[in-house]
Amino acid sequence: MNQENIRNFCIIAHIDHGKSTLADRILELTSTVALRDMEQQLLDNMDIERERGITIKARAVRLKYTADNGENYVFNLIDTPGHVDFNYEVSRSLAACEGAILVVDASQGIEAQTLANTYLAIEHDLEVMPVVNKIDLPSADPERACNEIENIIGIPAMDAPRISAKVGTNIKEVLERVITDVPAPKGDENAPFKALIFDSYYDQYKGVIIFVRVKEGSIKVGDTIKLMATDAQFQTVEIGYMGATDLVPVGELKAGEVGYIAASIKYIGDTQVGDTVTTIENPCDEPLPGYKKVNPMVYSGIYPADGAKYQDLRDALEKLSLNDASLSFEPETSIALGFGFRCGFLGLLHMEIIQERLEREYNLDLITTAPSVIYKVNMTSGETIYIDNPTNYPDPALIASAEEPMVEAHILAPSDYVGNIMELCQQRRGFFKDMKYIEANRVDLHYDLPLNEIVYDFFDALKSRTKGYASFDYELKGYAKSKLVKLDILLNGEMVDALSFIVHADNAYSRGRRMVEKLKENIPRQMFEIPVQAAIGGKIIARETVKAFRKDVLAKCYGGDITRKKKLLEKQKEGKKRMRQLGSVEVPQEAFMSVLKLDE
Amino acid sequence: MMNKKAGIYIHIPFCKRKCPYCDFYSVAGCDIQKTDYVNALISHIKSYMDKYISADTVYFGGGTPTALSANQLCEILNAVREGFSLTEDCEITTEANPCTVDYDYLKTLRENGFNRISFGVQSAQDSELQLLGRLHSFDTACKAVHDAVKAGFDNISCDLMIGIPGQTVDSLCDSVDKLSQLGVSHISAYMLKIEEGTAFDCDSIRSSVADEDLSADMYLAAVDRLSKHGFEQYEISNFCKDDKRSRHNMKYWNLDDYIGFGPCAHSYFEGKRFYYDRSLEQYVSNQYSSQLVEDNSPDKLYEYVMLSLRLSDGISKETYISLGGNEKQFDKNANMLVKASLAEFTDIGIALTPRGFLLSNSIILKFLE
Numbered sequence: 029m030n031q032e033n034i035r036n037f038c039i040i041a042h043i044d045h046g047k048s049t050l051a052d053r054i055l056e057l058t059s060t061v062a063l064r065d066m067e068q069q070l071l072d073n074m075d076i077e078r079e080r081g082i083t084i085k086a087r088a089v090r091l092k093y094t095a096d097n098g099e100n101y102v103f104n105l106i107d108t109p110g111h112v113d114f115n116y117e118v119s120r121s122l123a124a125c126e127g128a129i130l131v132v133d134a135s136q137g138i139e140a141q142t143l144a145n146t147y148l149a150i151e152h153d154l155e156v157m158p159v160v161n162k163i164d165l166p167s168a169d170p171e172r173a174c175n176e177i178e179n180i181i182g183i184p185a186m187d188a189p190r191i192s193a194k195v196g197t198n199i200k201e202v203l204e205r206v207i208t209d210v211p212a213p214k215g216d217e218n219a220p221f222k223a224l225i226f227d228s229y230y231d232q233y234k235g236v237i238i239f240v241r242v243k244e245g246s247i248k249v250g251d252t253i254k255l256m257a258t259d260a261q262f263q264t265v266e267i268g269y270m271g272a273t274d275l276v277p278v279g280e281l282k283a284g285e286v287g288y289i290a291a292s293i294k295y296i297g298d299t300q301v302g303d304t305v306t307t308i309e310n311p312c313d314e315p316l317p318g319y320k321k322v323n324p325m326v327y328s329g330i331y332p333a334d335g336a337k338y339q340d341l342r343d344a345l346e347k348l349s350l351n352d353a354s355l356s357f358e359p360e361t362s363i364a365l366g367f368g369f370r371c372g373f374l375g376l377l378h379m380e381i382i383q384e385r386l387e388r389e390y391n392l393d394l395i396t397t398a399p400s401v402i403y404k405v406n407m408t409s410g411e412t413i414y415i416d417n418p419t420n421y422p423d424p425a426l427i428a429s430a431e432e433p434m435v436e437a438h439i440l441a442p443s444d445y446v447g448n449i450m451e452l453c454q455q456r457r458g459f460f461k462d463m464k465y466i467e468a469n470r471v472d473l474h475y476d477l478p479l480n481e482i483v484y485d486f487f488d489a490l491k492s493r494t495k496g497y498a499s500f501d502y503e504l505k506g507y508a509k510s511k512l513v514k515l516d517i518l519l520n521g522e523m524v525d526a527l528s529f530i531v532h533a534d535n536a537y538s539r540g541r542r543m544v545e546k547l548k549e550n551i552p553r554q555m556f557e558i559p560v561q562a563a564i565g566g567k568i569i570a571r572e573t574v575k576a577f578r579k580d581v582l583a584k585c586y587g588g589d590i591t592r593k594k595k596l597l598e599k600q601k602e603g604k605k606r607m608r609q610l611g612s613v614e615v616p617q618e619a620f621m622s623v624l625k626l627d628e
Numbered sequence: 629m630m631n632k633k634a635g636i637y638i639h640i641p642f643c644k645r646k647c648p649y650c651d652f653y654s655v656a657g658c659d660i661q662k663t664d665y666v667n668a669l670i671s672h673i674k675s676y677m678d679k680y681i682s683a684d685t686v687y688f689g690g691g692t693p694t695a696l697s698a699n700q701l702c703e704i705l706n707a708v709r710e711g712f713s714l715t716e717d718c719e720i721t722t723e724a725n726p727c728t729v730d731y732d733y734l735k736t737l738r739e740n741g742f743n744r745i746s747f748g749v750q751s752a753q754d755s756e757l758q759l760l761g762r763l764h765s766f767d768t769a770c771k772a773v774h775d776a777v778k779a780g781f782d783n784i785s786c787d788l789m790i791g792i793p794g795q796t797v798d799s800l801c802d803s804v805d806k807l808s809q810l811g812v813s814h815i816s817a818y819m820l821k822i823e824e825g826t827a828f829d830c831d832s833i834r835s836s837v838a839d840e841d842l843s844a845d846m847y848l849a850a851v852d853r854l855s856k857h858g859f860e861q862y863e864i865s866n867f868c869k870d871d872k873r874s875r876h877n878m879k880y881w882n883l884d885d886y887i888g889f890g891p892c893a894h895s896y897f898e899g900k901r902f903y904y905d906r907s908l909e910q911y912v913s914n915q916y917s918s919q920l921v922e923d924n925s926p927d928k929l930y931e932y933v934m935l936s937l938r939l940s941d942g943i944s945k946e947t948y949i950s951l952g953g954n955e956k957q958f959d960k961n962a963n964m965l966v967k968a969s970l971a972e973f974t975d976i977g978i979a980l981t982p983r984g985f986l987l988s989n990s991i992i993l994k995f996l997e
Contacts, residue, residue, distance in 0.1 A: 555990050556968055578844030580989045581864065582821070588637060588880045588894040590931060591901055591922045597934065601993055612964070 029102050031217075031284040035210045036241065037157075038106040038121055040149060041131035042139035042499060046161040050131055050193040050202070051107055055272055057199050058091040058103070088124075088227070088239055088286055090269045090276075095207050103206065104241075104269075104286035106226065108145075113375030115503065116322045119148055120226045120302045123318060124241035124286065127155040127210030129202065130177070134160045134168035134190070138176045138466065140440045140499035146181050157209045158185045159202055164192040172467070180466050215283030220312040221245035221305070223281075223289075225255075228299040230350035234266065236293035237275070239286070240305055243316060246282040252308040253291055256315040260298040261308065262291035296353050322354050324372025325433070325504065326379055326399045326483050327416040329360060329526060330386070331368030333393035333608070333617050338367045344390035345369060348382060355382060360417070364526040364610045365395055370417060373399075376483055395608065395620050398529045401479045404431040404507050418528040421514040424565060431507040432532075433479040436461075439490065441498035443469045448493040456481035457532055476505065480530070485625050515540050517547070518561040518568075522611040527623065540570040543623050550619035553577035558613050633715060634897065635685040635879040636708055638669065639890030641908055642695035644728070648761045648827030649820060653892035653906045654691035661908065666700050668912045669889055670707040676887070677711050683887075684715040685876035688722035692748075694729050698736035705741060719744055719783075719875045726772035727764040734772075734779035744874075745776050746785040746816070752806035753799050756792045761827075766806070773810045783872055785814035790850055791843045792820060793836040800846050801853045808857035813872045817850050818865050819843055844986050851982040864938045864985045881935045883928075900924050929953055933995045937988055942971075942979025943995070953995065961994045 041047035091103040108121040122128065128149040132142060149156050158177050160170045170190045177185035189205060191198040223240035231237050247253070247267060254261050268277035269287040281287040293299060301322075304315035332341045342359075349355045356372035373379040379399060386392050403415045406428045415421055437458075439449055443465070453460070453475050461474040477486075482502065490498050513536050517527035527547075531539050540562030547560045551574050558574040582593055607614040642657035642665075643650075657665075686708055693701060701722060708714065721744035722737065734745070749769040751757050757765060764772075769786075776784055786807050790800060807815060820837060822828045838846060851861055859867035863881065866874060879886050880896075888895045891911040894903040901923040904911055929951040936943040945962075949955050962978045965971035970984035970991065984991060 555970065555987055577840065577987070579819075579840045579847070579986045581819070581986050582989060588886055588888060588896065589903070590880065590894070590896070590926075590935070593934065594930065597989060597992060600989055601996075604993065 029285070031214065032212050033099060033101045034104070034213055034284045035101060035127070035206050036104045036106070036125045036213060036284075036286055037127040037129060037206055037210050038108050038125045038149075039129045039131055040108065040142070040145040041161075042133070042136070042141040045131050045133040045136065045139070045142070046193045047131050048107070050129070050159070050161065050191070050199075051105060053193050053196055053199045054091065054103075054105060054203065055089065056196075057203065058093050088270050089272050090286065091272075093203055096204060097207075101207060102285075103203075106286065113373075113378045115144075115148070116320065116374075117227070117301055118145065119152065119318065120224065122149050122152045122154055123302075123316075124224055124226045125152075125154055126213055127157055127206065129206070130156050130158045130181075131161050131193075132158060132173050132177060134162045134170045134173045135165050137169075137173050137470070138180050138440070140438050140472075140501040143180065143438065143440070143472075144501040144503075155210050156181075156183055157205060158183065158188040160185075160188050160190045161193055163190045163197065164195050176466060180472075213284030215242065215244045217244075217246055217283045219244040219283070220310045221247050221251075221307040222312040222316065223247070223305040224316050225299055225301055225303045225305060227301060228296055228353070230296055231290070234290040234292070236296050236299050237288050237290050238293070238299050238305070239270070239288050240281075242281050242283050242285050242287070244283050244312070245307075245310060246280055247289070247307060248280050253289060253305050254308055254311065255298060255300070255303050255305055257300050257303040257319055257321075258298050260293075262293050264289055264291045266290040296350055300353065322374065324354070324356050325375055325479065326373045326401060327370060328373075328379060328399040329362060329365070329368050329397035329417070330357075330371050330383070331362065331365040331395045331397075331526075333395050335366045337392060340390065341369065341386070341392055341394075344386050344392060345371070347390075348385060352382075354378070362397075362419070362526045364524045365397075365608065368395075372416070376487075393617070395526075395617055396624070397526045397620070398624055399483045400529065401433050401483060403433075403512060403530060406430070415530075418514055418530050419525045421528075421530055424513070429509055430512040432510045432512060434505045434508045435477055435479050435482065435502040436505045437475045437477050437482070437500065437502035439473040439475065439498055439500050440466065441471060441473070441494050443471045445494040445498060446471055446473065449473055449490065449498060452486075452489055452493055453477065456486060457535070477502070478508075478510065478532070479504070480532075488625065513564050515543075515569075516563045517543060518559070518563055519547075519551075519610055519613045519615070520556070520558050521561075522613075523563075524610055524615075526620070536564055537569055540564075544570045544572040546622045547619055548572040548574055550622045551613070551615055554614060556612070633682045633684040633884075634712070635687065635876050635884065635886035636673075636683050636712060637876070637886055637888040637893055637895075638673075638686070638688045638693075638704060638708070639888060639893040640688060640690045640693040640696055641665075641891055643690065643692045644695060644725075645761070645763060646827075648833075649822070651823035651826050652691060655908055657695065657908075661912075662696055662700065664912050665890075665908060666696065666704060669704055672889055673704070673707040673711040675711070681712050681887070682715065683708075683712040683718065685719045685879060686714065686721070687876040690723055692725045692728060693722045694724040694733070698733045698740075701737060701742075702740040709741075721746055721785075721874070721876055723748065724772070725764065726769040729772055729775065731775040731779060734776050734781065738780040743781070744783040744785070745781050746787065746814075746874075747772055747776075749773075749786040749807065750789040751792060751795070751799075752803035753795075756789075756795055756799065756803075759793055760789065770810060773812060777811065783814070784812045785816060785874065786810070786812050788815055788817040788850070790817055790819045790846050791838045793833055793838075795838065795846065797842075797846050797849045800850055804850055804853040804857065808854070808859070813870060814866070814868045814874065815854060815859055816866050816874075817847075817854070819847060847986060848982055860940075861982070862940050864988065881938050883931055883935060894922075896926075899926075901926055930996060934992050937980055937992055937995070938985075940979050942974045942977055944976040945978075946976065948977065948995070957997065958995070961991075965991065 039047045088106045093101045106121050108118045160173045174185040189198050189201040222244040223242045225238050227239040228236050249264055251264050266277050267281050267289050268275050302319040306312045345357045354374050357369040360370040405413050408428045458475040458477040464472045466472050511533040512530050513533045515531050516523050544560045544562050557576045560572045561568050562570040607616050641654045643654040720742045723746045726747050752766045754765050854867045858869050861867050862873050885897050887897050891904050892906045902919050902921045945958050948958050971978040971980050
């Protein structure tokens, strides 16, 4: 295929603005997928993606389109994750394209993610092509949406296609505009081979399959590839392009094309997203710009609810990490919870998704400890250490100063909620930067916030204070000095390491207070009174008491019916199995979960 | 601990009227049904004749045993004497509903060998009795007890219910006072438990019964009051004077053999637990052939822990260990419970205190972990 007739583009949108639905319509219209194979929202093929309406993994598909001008085109549609946790993946997907369709909901207008992703696209020199979706809704106001796009993003939008992906209105116009608006790729087919990895996954028969955008040169089966960041080399066994339902092998991939390479690669760690692929036969000198190794931002301990399932949990994590190079895990031991894993995630959503997949796809019952960010601790000895587990927080006497990661956040919301949002950001130790009116009644609030304040439940709290109207996005900004303390929880006088966390000194009291209240609610009455205490360095700052229960007896013995009593006891015993024995206290799984959602 | 002699339980599944809280098996029953049933029981009981089993307790329970005539009960008892070799000092008990007996009835029982009677009094407050759907007033109960004394019974027990909707600590203590004034030697004080499928299993009753704290308070108050009147607690729910324990019930708790007759009667005999189906018709038509085995080889440790902890004699460390229990676990639990005043050390191990009895389910499970 002549590069002139190739278009590589992605779709960017805020969650629920119709990105995946539009992708489906495009697939349908280009007859890439037979109708009978259409499952709603084809590109999001994990259950969780469909349920949550989000895209977790990037995906790509090649489409054939015959334009109104009679020419045949090849479209490579690259679906990108829409969430800030996966910002780096998004940026690599964008780097594989020349253009981006920006989908804006005609009734909602611009949202925080729209902005973040659009800026990212512009940064990568992509041609941004706005489309106004959901014009079938009674509340649709396409005019307003176009105005917002022009005013806020500053790109012309008055002639943007006005579509309804749901009912299929004006989809063809979008495809025609892709041809006219998105530039064709321009790579030298005869230059040394140079391709960008924008995704990869593990196939149990073929090994790791890498998705690439060929920037220059060409590759054939049998060529030996070299991954420039990891320096790993492999012989290519199969190359091809991504059909809508399966991979389609071809003999050669050339500059401008999007496709896959299989080379019997065993470890996904060898194939970093963002890395450059070249060939030994015709190597390029320089890798493509923009590669970086993604590091986890949030850590938490994951433990099997039933200690005997440790090995199962390990197997499951290993399998998940085959397909998710950004998931890190290593064994850790908690006095309270026994054997488990310290897992690192790109962000909260990533964490939730991994937990959910472990529970759902691997049928595991988990106990998760409070997520922690990575703190930087400057010791009096002059050494600097990084702490991702509150348990390891050093003795305050040895700490010269401590720093915590900060983010730069944008919150977009109707102006009615400004007060509520500011109050929340204030509580979460935010620094107000500025506030812009996007429109007469919508604002963009700009804050610097400590990451540790948003990893718990910030988004939930934001939604509940704005009736769900606020959108939120952030990016990491670096470290800032902070007054941090380690808060410990004691049950019946014994410290529970799995419940310790690091908090700003000013918030320690209220956080401790809420923790003990939540725990009191979630720990059932037991044989003894259980003091639930929060402490900083041995000093108790909050206390609640779970009263001892008084009566737990089956007094009557049913005329010699011993078996019946035994059955009732057995039932009670089953219930106990779902509890964790911490010292002398039995703690249900929900208690661990409850302290993660303190705002409720 | 094992008593070689068995206990005999006879279930009489008839009641004039079903009490709304009760889920024991019983039917109203007409005369023909009763006759058929008595005959079926008698032949079933006699079938044990060639096993030469010696028994030292007989217990008629229900339902309402006194829904049968005194003669019918005596007829059944005679069959027991034929089927089993009863010891001289055999304890022979029948449960009785106060309003189904009079002096003559009781006299007949006594003359034919019954020597213990257990009245379902439940409360000394008529309003509470009405709520429980009982057919008797407290006066009727008093009269029945007096008649029993007159008829020659010197081992009389009364049931007392704790946790009746609307009951207070005061009304309960008043009931204890009044029962002890009747001169009975044994009181069983049961906490009302709402059983699934009974008339009490409804929102209005569930919402009006005592909550956890109140029922615990009432139980402790009753134990205390009973002890003031000279009743010694020997089991979670049972109290007696002059060591007049229910020897039959003790068999359940001591893991001794007992053989039950009648639908829904349970047995522990020859190492297995079995019972008969909850159907009068079936029992009458095919009798003991329909024995249902629940447990062929009951877990001795489990049952020992579960049952011994019901008794004020308590659990023996030696027996616990001999049945496979872990010594360290025993000591750990024992120390923890004693420290919390939920148990006291005894010569052989520990025994629960009244507060401990209230938590016995959790405590039992601790010893079985």
